[in-house]
Amino acid sequence: MTASATRHGEQDRSLTEKARAHFPALARRHNGYPVAYFDGPGGTQVPRQVVESVADYLYHHNANTHWAYPTSAETDEAIAQSRLALAAAGKIKTVGESLRLEDINGAFERMRAETISGRIVVEM
DSSP: OOHHHHHHHHHHHHHHHHHHHTOGGGGOEETTEEOOOOOOGGGOOOOHHHHHHHHHHHHHTOOOSSOSSHHHHHHHHHHHHHHHHHHHTTOOOOOEEEEEGGGHHHHHHHHHTTOOOSEEEEEO
């Protein structure tokens, strides 16, 4: 093995170790070996920062949305800020349209056909 290949392998291991350090579940060992999870989207391991953020929300702000008490207002604000951050990063595309009340039956037909893409605001 060449010196270059050895350095490359060491860099790969170093990057892997750095990445694993962000995921608490990957600190687990089984029969003396570090585990690897081959999860699907329903069971994906999450980074420590996500775990800590969710825990903070659950401990200090957890509430239903759109109510008149502080934790509810905090929840609404957190959702709004998250949406704005995603939009600013170009991660989402807002799709919306306005509809007159007289055209509501057409909106219901599109809902049944599952052809609505985005949000419809009914003008009254």
